[in-house]
Every structure is written in C-alpha cells, then in structure tokens.
Amino acid sequence: MNEDIIVTTRNLKRTFKFGETEIFALDGVNLSVRKGEFVVILGPSGAGKTTLLNMIGGIDRPSAGEVLVDGNKITDYSLDELNSYRRNDVGWIFQFFNIVASLRAWENVGLALEFQGIKSKTEIKERSFELLKQVGLKGKEDRFPSQLSGGEQQRVAIARALVKKPKIVVADEPTGNLDFVTGQSIAELMRNLNQQEKITFIVVSHDLNITQYSDRVFHLRMGKIEQIEEQPQNSSANMVGE
Ligand SMILES: Nc1ncnc2c1ncn2[C@@H]1O[C@H](COP(=O)(O)OP(=O)(O)OP(=O)(O)O)[C@@H](O)[C@H]1O
Numbered sequence: 276m277n278e279d280i281i282v283t284t285r286n287l288k289r290t291f292k293f294g295e296t297e298i299f300a301l302d303g304v305n306l307s308v309r310k311g312e313f314v315v316i317l318g319p320s321g322a323g324k325t326t327l328l329n330m331i332g333g334i335d336r337p338s339a340g341e342v343l344v345d346g347n348k349i350t351d352y353s354l355d356e357l358n359s360y361r362r363n364d365v366g367w368i369f370q371f372f373n374i375v376a377s378l379r380a381w382e383n384v385g386l387a388l389e390f391q392g393i394k395s396k397t398e399i400k401e402r403s404f405e406l407l408k409q410v411g412l413k414g415k416e417d418r419f420p421s422q423l424s425g426g427e428q429q430r431v432a433i434a435r436a437l438v439k440k441p442k443i444v445v446a447d448e449p450t451g452n453l454d455f456v457t458g459q460s461i462a463e464l465m466r467n468l469n470q471q472e473k474i475t476f477i478v479v480s481h482d483l484n485i486t487q488y489s490d491r492v493f494h495l496r497m498g499k500i501e502q503i504e505e506q507p508q509n510s511s512a513n514m515v516g517e
Pocket residue numbers: 291292293298299300318319320321322323324325326327481
C-alpha cells in the first residue's frame with residue numbers, strides 16, 4: 276500500500292434497476308486520492324458524481340469493486356463498521372447545507388460535538404465558538420440559520436464537518452446553491468482548511484470555478500473517469516506519482 280494515498284477505488288460499479296432497465300451509474304471507476312489533497316470531481320448531471328461520493332463516504336455500497344480508505348477496505352465493512360466510519364471519519368458538506376433551522380449557529384456545531392460524546396456544556400460552547408471563528412463567523416454564533424446568508428449557512432455546515440477531525444471531507448455541490456462570489460469564498464475557505472489543517476477534500480461539482488482551488492480534477496462522464504487533470508498552479512500534495 277502506498278502510504279501517501281488515502282482513498283482508492285478499484286473497478287467501482289454501481290447499477291440501479293429501474294423497472295426493466297439497468298442504469299450503470301458507475302461503470303468501473305479507478306481513482307486514487309493522496310493524503311492532504313484537494314480533488315474536484317467534475318461532470319455533467321447524471322454522470323455519477325453523487326453516487327461516487329456516496330460510495331467513498333460510506334452512504335451506499337457498490338454493486339462491484341472496492342473502496343479503500345486509509346488502508347481499510349470499507350466495502351468489506353459490516354453495517355455497524357460502515358456506520359461508525361461514516362460517523363467518525365467522514366465530514367459531509369451538502370448543497371443545501373442541511374443544518375438545523377431551529378438551532379443557533381453554535382448549537383448546530385454543538386450538536387455534532389455532542390454526537391462525538393462531549394458532555395460538558397461549557398466545553399461544547401467554547402469549541403463551537405472556536406470552530407465558527409475558524410470559518411469566519413465570529414460574532415454570528417447566536418444567529419439562527421434564517422438570520423444568516425446562504426454562504427454563512429454553508430460556513431456553519433463546514434464548521435460542523437470539522438468537529439470530528441475527519442480523515443476526509445466530502446462535499447456534494449457545496450457552491451451549487453450560492454451566487455458566484457459567495458461560491459468563490461466558500462471554495463477559498465475549503466482550500467484554506469485543506470492547506471492549514473491538512474484535511475483531504477473530495478468535492479463534487481459542475482462548477483468549473485472551483486477547480487482553480489484544487490490539486491487535481493477528475494472528469495467523470497457516464498460513470499467513468501475520462502480524464503485526470505493536474506492543476507499546475509497548485510503544488511501541495513503533488514509529490515507522489517500514480
Ligand atoms: N436510487 C437510484 N435509483 C435509480 N437510479 C439512480 C439512483 N440514484 C442515481 N441514479 C441514476 O444514476 C445516474 C447517476 O446519478 P448521480 O446522482 O450520481 O448523478 P450526478 O452526477 O450526481 O448528477 P447531478 O449533477 O444532477 O447531481 C443517473 O442516471 C441517475 O438517474
């Protein structure tokens with residue numbers, strides 16, 4: 276095993292039966308993501324991007340092939356092991372933020388801390404405030420999601436994803452519901468966290484602009500990786516060959 280690789284998929288396939296027809300959502304995907312890398316998976320609607328992310332994040336299982344994360348074959352995991360992997364090792368960021376409307380910004384982060392087993396109210400509040408500061412929300416900790424802009428809500432979601440100190444962060448269209456400028460600022464935030472905290476990011480998008488913040492771009496089309504593009508302006512984590 277190459278020590279510098281965190282995620283590998285081998286001949287990954289996912290088919291869905293839809294009535295009489297079979298849909299080949301993933302049709303043999305082979306990829307490797309390096310530790311500390313920022314990878315963007317780009318492709319048109321229906322290419323299989325979400326399906327692929329769900330396999331890597333442990334939300335769904337493939338029809339064939341395997342996924343290795345940090346040397347562990349997660350495709351062999353029992354349901355309990357897969358749940359624990361998804362809960363403890365993967366940070367998720369979604370297009371529609373998925374934060375709880377009835378909880379303040381810090382309480383959304385705090386809830387994730389509680390799930391991690393932290394019981395002290397003081398510690399939960401302190402750490403939530405610290406994480407919100409890290410994503411640029413100092414002073415807005417007490418606001419409810421409805422009192423935050425879309426970009427700010429996504430920042431809360433990113434802070435929440437950082438709670439578990441994830442091995443990987445996976446993001447499905449994180450800028451898909453934001454205007455151009457706000458999307459750029461979210462992409463920048465993710466890139467900064469990637470570089471400062473050495474967190475591996477796997478970001479799915481149709482948004483070409485996000486690629487400028489990445490180390491590599493995987494082009495997915497009809498369930499297959501068509502092309503892998505190194506981003507020449509970015510040098511971090513690019514020391515390893517395939
Ligand atoms: N649960 C399902 N049942 C049947 N077909 C599915 C299911 N999930 C996905 N598919 C099909 O698999 C293919 C890939 O879907 P996927 O959601 O991965 O695409 P995507 O690249 O994320 O697209 P988008 O950019 O629109 O989100 C599509 O043809 C889709 O219709």
